[in-house]
Every structure is written in C-alpha cells, then in structure tokens.
Amino acid sequence: MYTIFETFVGAGGSHLGFKNNGFQSRYVNDFCHEAMETLLINNPEIKDTAIVDETSxxxxxPRDILKKSNLKVGELDVLFGGIVCKGFSLAGERSPNDERNYFYHKQLEIVEAVKPKISIIENVPGIQTAEVLSPETPEDIKERVDKVWQDLENYKGEKANLRKTNSLTQEFEEKGKQLRREKEQLLREIKNCGYMKSVYDDILDLYSKLGYVVYAHPVNSACYGAATKRERIIIVAVRDDINIEYEFPEAVCEDASLRKKYPYLYVEGHKYKPVKTVGDALSEIDYSNKDDYDNKPMNHAAKTVARFKLIPEGDNIANHMDSVPDDLKISKFYSRGNTMRLSRYEASPTLVPGHSNFPVHPWEDRSITVREAATITGFPVNYKFIGSHTKRCEEVGNAVPPPLSTAVASKAKELLDKYYSRSNKK
Structure with a gap:
C-alpha cells in the first residue's frame, strides 16, 4: 500500500482519488475545521493511519510530520497539495502581495524536508500567468500595493451596495477609474524595477533545485467523468532518482471542445464516452430521501424566485436584463451563482458558490442544493458535508473533483508500480 501526505485536503475530493487507488493517508492537513470534519466523517479510517493536523x-x-508518521526522508510515496488558489484566480483583483500567493513556498519546504517520490500540486490555470512580488521588494512598495488593492476591494463593495439602491453617481464612477489608474501605474513601476516574478517559473525552478523532474498540463474534470467542466493545472514532480516519466491520464469522456482544447489527453481513433451532463448527475440522487440534509433547497425570497423564473435553461439573466421588470432588476455584475441557470443537457461550468448558493437548477426555480453540486462535481451521493450552508457550499466549491483526482492518482500508482517492481528485481 502506497503512502500519501495531503495538504489543503479540504472536504476530501483529492483524498477520494488516492483512496480509490489504494493509497494510505499518513498525514492530512487543512486549516478549515468544518472541512476536516467532513473529511473524517466520510473517511473514518484516516484517524487510524494518519496525523490529522488543522494547523495553518x-x-x-515538516520534520515533525516525518517523525510523528514514522517515515524516513525519501520514504513517502506521494505528497499532494491542492494549494489555496484565490490569489491566482482570474476572478476579482489579483494582488501581487496576497499572502495566499506564497503558500506554494511552504509546500516546497515540505518537499525539501520529506523528499517524496512524487510531489503533486493542483491549482487553477491562472497560476501559469500569476506574478507575485519578489523577496527583494522594498517594504514601502509592498505597503503601497496593499493599500491600492484594499481600496479597490472597498470600492467594489461600496459600488455593489449603491447599485442595489440605484444610487450610483458619476463622481463615484470616476473614483473607481482613478483607483484603477493608480493600480496600473503601480504595476508598471513594480515591473520596471524588476520586483515581479512568475509563480509558475518559480515553482519549476524550486523543484529543479530540489532534484525533481516536472510534468505539467492543464486538464479538465469533464474529461474524466465529472459533470462539470472545471479546468485545473496539475503539476507533477518526480524525484530524479526515480527516473520514470509521469504520464498524464488519458481522457475517458469527450466532446468537440474538450478534444480541441486538450489534444494531449486524447488518442486519435479511440472512441470515448460522451461528457457526463448535469441531468445525468441529478438522476443519480435519491430525491425520496427527505433525511438528506445536504439536499434541502434554500428558502429564497419571493423576488429572487420571480427572477429565477425569467432565466432560460442554460442561460444567464444578464442576457435578458432589458426585459426584466424594474422591481426585479439587478445589475449585470451580480454573482454568477444567482443569475445562471444550468442546462440539464450539458456539463456544468465550474461551480463557484456566490452569496452562499450555487447556480439555478435546470428546471426548478431555486439554486441547486449542496448534494446536487457535490454530485455534479463527482462526489458519492451519500457523502455528508459538515457546517453551515455557506461552509458546505465552499467545501464543494473548493474540492478537487474526485473523478479528476482518481485519474491523476491512477497514473501515480502506475509509476510507483514500475519503480518498486524495478527495485525488487535488483
């Protein structure tokens, strides 16, 4: 049985993939208590095999982890980290000094101390273009960055409130434009001084210095059987002495857009299953089970329900705002989770909960439930989520889709099979 350490394990989307391939957890870490409760209630065997750590x-x-897990340097098979990615997300304001941008440094410190045979980082594709401030950046520039980005976030919050009451003024709009000009000017200044560095290049460079060969590709969860087209980048680093190449898992599902965007996941001439749709996922749920706490719909306000009724299946209310009655109007900025109705005939876009709820159900006038979102993501239909509604939505939204982690883990297992088979022959 192969061993694994898991950081940023969350509700267990990544854990399920490795568990499905026979890996035994020896260490699990996440700062969110509710997510860890979810992980453990669904995977109770972890308590018998792993150190459970809610430390930031x-x-x-890292050396304490090795000592407590009774493993020596180099013994661990896999270290997996779905590093917190909000600082790299293409959504919102990406501050180059966001502290979350630097979590990968700590992940690489663990790699340096533990020396796993395989280290895997999962993240948003935006990590490939993300830039952060270098350690040489003067403190006064860091303080200016923090202030400008915080001013922008505050401005967005104020603007949202003013929009809801139709109180926006030209003067307030001009304030936003001025803040963006300040932001762009500061970014140019930082770049011209050489204080910005590429996160992706830094990761590759650090792995190389630690003695690892890196294999990286963007992949899509829908290629592996999830009913959501959630795109991630998988960075797999294999220790130099292993001398075996990691092969990315071939897709099992296809449509024309996936084949075109991820040609390296397909073999010409092979036949693949159609992409799993939202309707396919919802058909797996037992709606007669009224005790399923995760499948209880939200109680929406009457105006919200009336607004939902105006959204055609597979469409967004932003495309129909001109025909919305004045008393139901919302600005087009409004959270995607509240304005988009899923199509039962297609895979879902990435499920990101907005205002504590997910997109609108394909044919019912409500947001989808935690259970529906989890099933679309690829969790087992009996998986239980712990915490408030907001927390449970976040647990699903932050999770690595289990079909994707299962595929990635299967190839890690193949590599380790080859390695141990070769070692046993010597």
Whole structure:
C-alpha cells in the first residue's frame, strides 16, 4: 500500500482519488475545521493511519510530520497539495502581495524536508500567468500595493451596495477609474524595477533545485467523468532518482471542445464516452430521501424566485436584463451563482458558490442544493458535508473533483508500480 501526505485536503475530493487507488493517508492537513470534519466523517479510517493536523500551513514543521508518521526522508510515496488558489484566480483583483500567493513556498519546504517520490500540486490555470512580488521588494512598495488593492476591494463593495439602491453617481464612477489608474501605474513601476516574478517559473525552478523532474498540463474534470467542466493545472514532480516519466491520464469522456482544447489527453481513433451532463448527475440522487440534509433547497425570497423564473435553461439573466421588470432588476455584475441557470443537457461550468448558493437548477426555480453540486462535481451521493450552508457550499466549491483526482492518482500508482517492481528485481 502506497503512502500519501495531503495538504489543503479540504472536504476530501483529492483524498477520494488516492483512496480509490489504494493509497494510505499518513498525514492530512487543512486549516478549515468544518472541512476536516467532513473529511473524517466520510473517511473514518484516516484517524487510524494518519496525523490529522488543522494547523495553518505556514506554521507546519515538516520534520515533525516525518517523525510523528514514522517515515524516513525519501520514504513517502506521494505528497499532494491542492494549494489555496484565490490569489491566482482570474476572478476579482489579483494582488501581487496576497499572502495566499506564497503558500506554494511552504509546500516546497515540505518537499525539501520529506523528499517524496512524487510531489503533486493542483491549482487553477491562472497560476501559469500569476506574478507575485519578489523577496527583494522594498517594504514601502509592498505597503503601497496593499493599500491600492484594499481600496479597490472597498470600492467594489461600496459600488455593489449603491447599485442595489440605484444610487450610483458619476463622481463615484470616476473614483473607481482613478483607483484603477493608480493600480496600473503601480504595476508598471513594480515591473520596471524588476520586483515581479512568475509563480509558475518559480515553482519549476524550486523543484529543479530540489532534484525533481516536472510534468505539467492543464486538464479538465469533464474529461474524466465529472459533470462539470472545471479546468485545473496539475503539476507533477518526480524525484530524479526515480527516473520514470509521469504520464498524464488519458481522457475517458469527450466532446468537440474538450478534444480541441486538450489534444494531449486524447488518442486519435479511440472512441470515448460522451461528457457526463448535469441531468445525468441529478438522476443519480435519491430525491425520496427527505433525511438528506445536504439536499434541502434554500428558502429564497419571493423576488429572487420571480427572477429565477425569467432565466432560460442554460442561460444567464444578464442576457435578458432589458426585459426584466424594474422591481426585479439587478445589475449585470451580480454573482454568477444567482443569475445562471444550468442546462440539464450539458456539463456544468465550474461551480463557484456566490452569496452562499450555487447556480439555478435546470428546471426548478431555486439554486441547486449542496448534494446536487457535490454530485455534479463527482462526489458519492451519500457523502455528508459538515457546517453551515455557506461552509458546505465552499467545501464543494473548493474540492478537487474526485473523478479528476482518481485519474491523476491512477497514473501515480502506475509509476510507483514500475519503480518498486524495478527495485525488487535488483
């Protein structure tokens, strides 16, 4: 049985993939208590095999983990980290000084101390273009960055409130434009001084210095059987002495857009299953089970329900705002989770909960439930989520889709099979 350490394990989307391939957890870490409760109630065997750690990753002592898990340097098979990615997300304001941008440094510190045979980082594709401030950046520039980005976030919050009451003024709009000009000017200044560095290049460079060969590709969860087209980048680093190439898992599902965007996941001439749709996923749920706490719909306000009724299946209310009655109007900025109705005939876009709820159900005038979102993501239909409604939505929204982690883990297992088979022959 192969061993694995898991950081940013969350509700267990990544864990399920490795568990499905026979890996045994020896260490699990996440700062969110509710997510860890979800992980453990669904995977109770972890308590018998692993160190359960809710410490922030910045406070982890990697050598203590090794000591407590009774493993020696180099013994661990896989270290997996779905590193918190909000700082790299293309949504919202990406501050180059966001502290979350630097969590990968701690992940690589663990790699340096533990020396796993395989280290895997899962993240949003935006990590490939993300830039952060270098350690040499003067403190006064960091303070200016923090202030400008915080001013922008505050401005967005104020603007949202003013829009809801139709109180926006030209003067307030001009304030936003001025803040963006300040932001762009500061970014140019930082770049011209050489204080910006590529996150992706930094990761590759750090892995190389630690003695790892890196294999990286963007992949899509729908290629592996999830009913959501959630795109991620998988960075797999294999220790130099292993001397075996990691092969990315071939897709099992296809449509024309996936084949075109991810040609390296398909073999010409092979036949693949059609992409799993939202309707396919929803058909797996037992709606007669009234005790399923995760499948209880939200109680929406009457105006919200009336607004939902105006959204055609597979469409967004932003495309129909001109025909919306004045008393139901919302600005086009409004959270995607509240304005988009899923199509039962297609895979869902990435499920990101907005205002504590997910997109609108394909044919019912309500947002989809936690259970429906989890099933679309690829969790088992009996998986239980712990916490408030907001927390449970976040647990699903932050999770690595299990079909994707299962595929990635299967190839890690193949590599380790080859390695141990070769070692046993010597």
């Amino acid at each position: 990753i910045v406070d982890i002592n």
